[in-house]
Amino acid sequence: MVDALLALVATLGALAATGLLISRANKDRLLYLIAWSFTQVGLSLALLCMSVGFLAGFNGALFRVVELGAALIGPVWLALGMIELIARYVQVRFAGWLFAVSYTVVATVILVLDPLKGTLNKSLPKPGKTYDALPLLLIDGAHVVAVLALAACTGVTAWLASKRDQEAAELLIPVALVALAGVLVVSGSRGFLPAPLAVIALGGAAGLVWYGAMRTIPVYEDDEGYEGYEGRDEYGDGYRDEPATGYEEQGYPGSRREPVGAPTPPPPSHDPRRGELRFPDPVPMAEAEDLRFSGNPAANPAGPTAVDGIGAGHGAAGLVPEQARPAGGPKGVPGGLGGLGRLAGGCGQITVYTLLDGREDAFDRLATDLVKAALAAEPDTVIFACHEVVGAPTQRIFYQLFRDDAAFAAHRKQPHLQRFLAESRTHVLATNVIELRLGPAKVPLPAPEFPGR
Known part of the structure; x- marks a missing residue:
């Protein structure tokens, strides 16, 4: 019963975060937000099926949805969104989309059609005891690729930030949060953690993805709590x-544009008419x-x-x-x-x-x-x-x-x-x-x- 209550709370939180992120992705039409929306949908469906399984018992359909959402779609599309956000070359982003879409389609077909083994009950099934070798290989491959991509993007962002790249410095914290969410997704979906910790990990990952995404998108005038662009003063x-x-x-x-260690230009004068368009x-x-x-x-x-x-x-x-x-x-x-x-x-x-x-x-x-x-x-x-x-x-x-x-x-x-x-x-x-x-x-x-x- 404790597992069911935890899963229900995590499901509600994940659904709320998913709705907010999808709404913002629909408004901004940014590709990395769309990719992360797929991650949120996968995590929400996995948590929902966990809640039902803990209450009524797991079956083949619930187990497959849990694995598809949390073990496949969640990490793969999380890494894709990170690549879309960080990569500055269109070739890299195109390769990321090509791999994510093709891998998801092929792995989904196999995870859905491959026969299951063992018996299912109200306990959270372990993928290693329920799937055969090929589905487990695809899940492990998705996790390895996702972890490597997230680690590489985080490392590149940190390196650029150390080189006085302002854009990378602003993205460093959101990128780190999303990378941590990827670690939680892999840990919670592979069967390494007990059921309560797996539920908490997946729910926490959904929250981190939403919070990290909110820190990377532009702010409009109808958003509250924004104090304005300081540079305009x-x-x-x-x-x-x-x-x-x-x-x-x-x-x-x-x-x-300027070498590291270059002298800092003097601050601009605060002429109250500076920046205005003037004519004779x-x-x-x-x-x-x-x-x-x-x-x-x-x-x-x-x-x-x-x-x-x-x-x-x-x-x-x-x-x-x-x-x-x-x-x-x-x-x-x-x-x-x-x-x-x-x-x-x-x-x-x-x-x-x-x-x-x-x-x-x-x-x-x-x-x-x-x-x-x-x-x-x-x-x-x-x-x-x-x-x-x-x-x-x-x-x-x-x-x-x-x-x-x-x-x-x-x-x-x-x-x-x-x-x-x-x-x-x-x-x-x-x-x-x-x-x-x-x-x-x-x-x-x-x-x-x-x-x-």
Whole structure:
């Protein structure tokens, strides 16, 4: 009865953790969260079957589900999620998915169809006394591969963290927790522990996987208990209480940009206007109209058809246009000047990406898709452009201008943005962000079609 009560409590806890993780995986669409959701489902089913077996007695079906969930799916997909989180090469992640899916399918067929031996009762069956050699070999193989993968990922993360890799340092604790969960899964499912300890081990593993996963995912504005991105305080732009967007400065791996022991740069000055977008004092409207149509080359060097202000970038770029000439605008004045009053609360962001060598084309394809999605789905995003930097082929600069704070908040929730952040991280060495508050400006006319990529 004690075993049944422990199993029931562990099952309830595992089901709660599984529901929370699946909900977050569905929201964020991150592959490592999806893989760990399979682990949680396997552990929950195993604990549920243990509870039923301790109360009513085990049979072949309950035993097989316990082994499939805890001994096969649990460790294999736990290791797969770790590889998906840590590996920075797509080839490694692809190999992990190929092995996990194929091994799971083959082993599942064998574990389900292989005949059992011995008699089953209310005691937790030992796999070594119930399965023949081939199923035990597959279970042991899954455990060996999972333990090696988890240990390797933990070691690589610790080594990168020691090299001043900021991303690895932030992931070190979650990775260690998930690795510990893998040890508990292997110990609790192989029959090495007594029934009460096996139940506790599997239940603890489910809790550690959930907690470790929660420490690796982005935080949105509807999450409670988040105190904001501390690095934004230096900008003094009113966003220090906003949630993380995924664009924040990241130390992809800093050791490759500056040698260990390099002098630390002086801290930035705390100018309250630092980071704001500033322009010269605006020209009076009547004077601007006279200058523009007076033939003065300084006022209009490119001719009367030129687009003044912020234009499309050099390279993969796009523009979500403001209305060219809104109703009520001054006669003869381009729509940017006439519609500026509608952007009195405008805000923006400049994001500087430093790419890994050889990843420029892949990043540009993702950036082009992101800009096109913003053009189609974000009417209050006035400008969204990705610029290449002449003479710096591994640098990309995003410039974004939003109609107001609500448009900025809506942009951060867009699924195409979250997909871009998840898929581009393997191409990025470093990211730097400056958030802007719109000052005197002139909004551009619509940009041309997207350049081919």
